[in-house]
Amino acid sequence: MKVFAHAEPGAPAEEIEVERPELQGSEVLIRITNSGVCHSDVHCQDGYFDLGSAGRYELTAAGAQYPVVLGHEIVGEVVDAGPDATVQPGDTRYIVFPWIGCGQCQACQEDRENYCSGKKRNLSVQRRGGYAEEVHVPDECYLVPLGDIDPSFGATLACSGLTSYSAVKKIMPLPADKPVAVIGAGGVGLMTIAVLKALGHENIVAVDMSEAALKNASAVGASATVTVGGEDLVGDIVRAGGEKIAAAIDLVNNGDTSNAALFAMANGGTLVSVGLFGGQYQFPTALTAFNLLNIRGNFVGSLPELKELVQLAQDVDLPKPPIQEVPLTAEQVNASLDGLRNRTLNGRAVLVAS
Numbered sequence: 143m144k145v146f147a148h149a150e151p152g153a154p155a156e157e158i159e160v161e162r163p164e165l166q167g168s169e170v171l172i173r174i175t176n177s178g179v180c181h182s183d184v185h186c187q188d189g190y191f192d193l194g195s196a197g198r199y200e201l202t203a204a205g206a207q208y209p210v211v212l213g214h215e216i217v218g219e220v221v222d223a224g225p226d227a228t229v230q231p232g233d234t235r236y237i238v239f240p241w242i243g244c245g246q247c248q249a250c251q252e253d254r255e256n257y258c259s260g261k262k263r264n265l266s267v268q269r270r271g272g273y274a275e276e277v278h279v280p281d282e283c284y285l286v287p288l289g290d291i292d293p294s295f296g297a298t299l300a301c302s303g304l305t306s307y308s309a310v311k312k313i314m315p316l317p318a319d320k321p322v323a324v325i326g327a328g329g330v331g332l333m334t335i336a337v338l339k340a341l342g343h344e345n346i347v348a349v350d351m352s353e354a355a356l357k358n359a360s361a362v363g364a365s366a367t368v369t370v371g372g373e374d375l376v377g378d379i380v381r382a383g384g385e386k387i388a389a390a391i392d393l394v395n396n397g398d399t400s401n402a403a404l405f406a407m408a409n410g411g412t413l414v415s416v417g418l419f420g421g422q423y424q425f426p427t428a429l430t431a432f433n434l435l436n437i438r439g440n441f442v443g444s445l446p447e448l449k450e451l452v453q454l455a456q457d458v459d460l461p462k463p464p465i466q467e468v469p470l471t472a473e474q475v476n477a478s479l480d481g482l483r484n485r486t487l488n489g490r491a492v493l494v495a496s
């Protein structure tokens with residue numbers, strides 16, 4: 143089977159042939175029809191995440207082995223299944239849950255595999271991902287039926303959608319009129335705004351440095367926008383929300399954005415740190431105490447949360463970010479990653495098999 147692999151950190155994706163696995167137990171092989179290109183793959187292509195003063199978090203330290211096959215927003219159909227699997231090869235399309243844990247630790251036992259502290263099996267990191275013709279999934283339980291959701295949009299639910307949904311759940315419940323800042327209106331930011339809106343939230347302040355991104359934000363449900371670049375970002379955020387913010391979901395999460403969010407926050411507010419741009423918190427620790435602030439991290443989401451999100455997407459017409467469909471080829475993997483890296487891609491790119 144063909145995969146589009148990066149031979150080493152920084153290398154472009156190249157088409158290579160790898161052996162089709164012999165399936166055991168409830169394993170499944172999925173023919174990929176739609177594969178979203180997510181911003182975190184830009185960092186994965188670089189081979190590391192910036193940890194500020196703590197240096198770098200190398201992909202190999204997370205258990206990746208080169209050549210790596212990135213891509214974790216996968217929709218496809220079963221082409222082969224192990225002897226114990228109940229799914230049949232056929233036309234049913236599934237969203238693949240990619241954030242697979244060890245299956246043994248307490249978090250995995252509690253269906254919170256994204257909190258796994260054991261030997262992770264994330265597709266696109268420790269296992270081959272979705273920039274490929276086919277992907278080997280270790281158990282059929284990780285398949286969520288797509289239903290009548292648009293397949294390219296459905297693909298984006300597996301990471302940007304799930305991350306958004308899980309982050310929003312961490313600030314809820316909250317009165318609908320209390321301001322929530324969404325910092326960064328790229329793919330995850332737009333989904334976050336769409337999920338907040340779908341759950342009935344009314345006061346959503348989108349913050350970004352790009353006017354085009356803020357336009358997308360308004361289109362999916364932001365009630366106010368703030369352009370980064372003025373002299374008083376904190377004041378701009380508070381004015382846009384009408385009062386100090388009750389919560390912020392920070393999809394950029396560098397030192398500047400986390401500080402602005404914390405200084406703009408009302409007592410008892412919650413900052414959810416999501417972005418992987420790298421930086422340091424530099425906020426007076428005593429103010430965290432005085433203002434009773436909560437700082438929470440969010441990394442993707444759990445399988446039950448993906449199922450809830452897919453149900454939500456079936457029930458309501460979630461506003462969709464602009465999606466550019468491109469052919470599922472090595473060339474387009476590279477072009478899409480470059481587009482995200484250089485911020486020339488407006489909205490989302492999804493690779494589609496011919």
Ligand SMILES: [Zn+2]
Nearest residue numbers: 180182301302
């Ligand atoms: Zn992602």
Ligand SMILES: [Zn+2]
Nearest residue numbers: 244247250258
């Ligand atoms: Zn685990």
